[in-house]
Amino acid sequence: MTDRRYPAEVTADFEPPPVSFEDRSGRTITIRAYDGSESARESLVDMYTAFDPADRAQGIPPGQESQIRRWLETILADDCLNIIAWDGDTAAGHATLVPDGDAYELAIFVLQAYQEAGIGTHLIEALLGYGVENDIEKVWLTVERWNRPAVGLYKKVGFETSNAESFELEMAIRLAPESDDDSE
Amino acid sequence: MKVLLGIGGSEDSIRALKKTVDRAESAGDDLTIxxxxxxxADRTPDEIESQVREYLSEHAVDATIRHIEGDPGSSLVDIAESEDYEKIVIGGGQRSPMGKIQLGQIAEFVLLNSHTTVTLVR
Structure with missing residues (x-):
């Protein structure tokens, strides 16, 4: 993991949550930071229980409810940053930043009924805005090479390819200038 | 079944060791480790060997242990093919902090190049 390359340029012009917008199907979607409540967590369990396994990425989200709960326990921990896209009381999408040394790993999921409505773009921008707000410097992710819409979205917001030598494409973005104690 | 297990010392390879030895014990596989x-990997080959011997000592499996020199993926594939193994077993990948499965370079090489059946242990 030490050979990951981050862009030299900083990209940090993102609006943090809360963000409200009308999606391309006319639904009013509100993106809010995860508040740590049990009801928000249960809404995520519902979202991932209904999630189409065809949209799994490298084994996540898991398929069984017990595994979903165990996985959410890890990524909803206090040292992670989570935001949820709400359609009323329904969790339509979720994006997360999980600490990994001096950087954070990013993942984003949109429930099938809410895909291709522009929610993914708003989610990732809001998550990166939330990251800037919380002084995060570097973010990376992996994405399937064939998933062109996702790769296009990540490029659009400022991610660059950081490692192209594995099955999955690895991309990275810099949200803040390199700090002094950074000795890469 | 004549099985060749390849382990390099990563966490997933240790899991593969345990599951493969357990299976060999119940199925009577002819196992080479x-x-x-x-x-x-964090472990040296000698540390791996003592871990292998310790696990084997708890199980009724008469496995052969050998050290494979050189490039791990290609050596494993070459040995499996030239010595008529029926199956290669390797670890099924590490997990990222997010929980995503990530295949290492050894697994990638073996999967794409082996003419012998490959099992990834999860």
């Missing part, structure tokens, strides 16, 4: 030189 190949210790690979994985530069990304």
């Amino acid at each position: 190949g210790i690979l030189q994985n530069p990304n």
Whole structure:
């Protein structure tokens, strides 16, 4: 993991949550930071229980409810940053930043009924805005090479390819200038 | 079944060791455990060997242990093919902090190049 390359340029012009917008199907979607409540967590369990396994990425989200709960326990921990896209009381999408040394790993999921409505773009921008707000410097992710819409979205917001030598494409973005104690 | 297990010392390879030895015990596999030189692993080949011997001592499996020199992926594939193994077993990948499954370079090479059946242990 030490050979990951981050862009030299900083990209940090993102609006943090809360963000409200009308999606391309006319639904009013509100993106809010995860508040740590049990009801928000249960809404995520519902979202991932209904999630189409065809949209799994490298084994996540898991398929069984017990595994979903165990996985959410890890990524909803206090040292992670989570935001949820709400359609009323329904969790339509979720994006997360999980600490990994001096950087954070990013993942984003949109429930099938809410895909291709522009929610993914708003989610990732809001998550990166939330990251800037919380002084995060570097973010990376992996994405399937064939998933062109996702790769296009990540490029659009400022991610660059950081490692192209594995099955999955690895991309990275810099949200803040390199700090002094950074000795890469 | 004549099985060649390749382990390089990463966490997933240790899991593969346990599951493969357990299976060999119940299925009566003819098991060879190949210790690979994985530069990304935390354990040295000698540390791996003592871990292998310790696990084997708790099970009624008469496995052969050998150290495989050189490039791990290609050596494993070459040995399996030239010595008529029926199956290669390797670890099924590490997990990222997010929980995503990530295949290492050894697994990638073996999957794409082996003419012998490959099992990834999860």
